[in-house]
Amino acid sequence: MTMSKSMPATGRETLVIKLGGSILYRLSPQFFMSLADLMKEYNAVIVHGGGPEITYMLNRLNIETTFINGQRKTTAKVLEVAEMMLKGKVNGHLTGTLNGHGLNAVGLCGYDADLLTASLIDRESLGLVGDIEEVNTALLTVLISEGYLPVIAPLALTKDGTKVNVNADLAAAAIAKAAGAEKLLYVTDVPGILHEGKLIPDTTAEEIEGLIADGVISGGMIPKVKSALSALSRHLKEVMITGGQQAIFKDGSILGTKIKGKGGVAAS
Ligand SMILES: Nc1ncnc2c1ncn2[C@@H]1O[C@H](COP(=O)(O)OP(=O)(O)OP(=O)(O)O)[C@@H](O)[C@H]1O
Numbered sequence: 321m322t323m324s325k326s327m328p329a330t331g332r333e334t335l336v337i338k339l340g341g342s343i344l345y346r347l348s349p350q351f352f353m354s355l356a357d358l359m360k361e362y363n364a365v366i367v368h369g370g371g372p373e374i375t376y377m378l379n380r381l382n383i384e385t386t387f388i389n390g391q392r393k394t395t396a397k398v399l400e401v402a403e404m405m406l407k408g409k410v411n412g413h414l415t416g417t418l419n420g421h422g423l424n425a426v427g428l429c430g431y432d433a434d435l436l437t438a439s440l441i442d443r444e445s446l447g448l449v450g451d452i453e454e455v456n457t458a459l460l461t462v463l464i465s466e467g468y469l470p471v472i473a474p475l476a477l478t479k480d481g482t483k484v485n486v487n488a489d490l491a492a493a494a495i496a497k498a499a500g501a502e503k504l505l506y507v508t509d510v511p512g513i514l515h516e517g518k519l520i521p522d523t524t525a526e527e528i529e530g531l532i533a534d535g536v537i538s539g540g541m542i543p544k545v546k547s548a549l550s551a552l553s554r555h556l557k558e559v560m561i562t563g564g565q566q567a568i569f570k571d572g573s574i575l576g577t578k579i580k581g582k583g584g585v586a587a588s
């Protein structure tokens with residue numbers, strides 16, 4: 321991976337925010353106001369999903385869609401629709417809304433200036449789905465240092481120029497790692513990890529294993545916590561899961577569930 325340890329020119333901490341497809345069209349005014357507050361303290365990069373939009377259009381076009389271990393099997397036709405919805409509709413909507421709140425957003429996808437280079441995971445079973453290997457962090461640095469907010473659709477190119485779809489949770493983790501971000505934040509349609517309806521304020525890798533085994537964490541929360549754990553490192557000490565139906569930042573703190581590695585720091 322192309323690494324640049326401290327990306328920002330301004331010396332502020334960098335925060336990568338993944339906005340879930342589950343919440344993209346239901347983000348609250350409190351979310352946008354608190355994001356503006358957050359951006360006064362952090363350099364931010366946004367990565368977004370768009371699964372529900374892709375599924376909706378595939379259904380309308382009668383194109384079959386299947387998931388294998390939470391990843392969408394991506395044929396050439398599916399990729400065309402994913403591109404249309406992610407790079408066109410969702411990225412455009414989000415960038416427009418962010419700029420409506422004065423946030424200086426710039427819409428990008430992984431094809432732009434080699435922003436995201438991926439390798440095919442398994443063409444046979446998954447089709448055109450990639451794992452991010454390199455991130456052009458220099459492009460992000462240029463934008464951030466000039467006060468822009470990069471908003472990235474999770475599409476990438478392989479080294480030989482093949483277009484691929486990338487799971488947004490994994491894309492956010494890879495970008496956070498490559499960009500030397502201190503924090504990674506998953507914004508979804510629930511306020512954090514819930515147990516019997518109550519928010520778990522903080523948790524660890526060990527606890528998460530137990531919560532998955534007990535069925536407390538299920539469905540879309542599983543790939544999210546797994547990518548959270550894989551992203552933790554000496555440098556990226558904290559991953560948060562938060563909800564976009566409310567404020568995500570209050571009195572200097574990010575709200576939601578905080579995931580920490582062993583002793584607050586992961587081994588890798
Ligand atoms: N313990 C848990 N606490 C909170 N949510 C949970 C838990 N276990 C499972 N979930 C589910 O995880 C969902 C969030 O993941 P999901 O993949 O649906 O959203 P997303 O990642 O934000 O969106 P997208 O995948 O479209 O980008 C919640 O809506 C909830 O149904």
Ligand SMILES: [Mg+2]
Binds near residue numbers: 340489540544
């Ligand atoms: Mg998800």
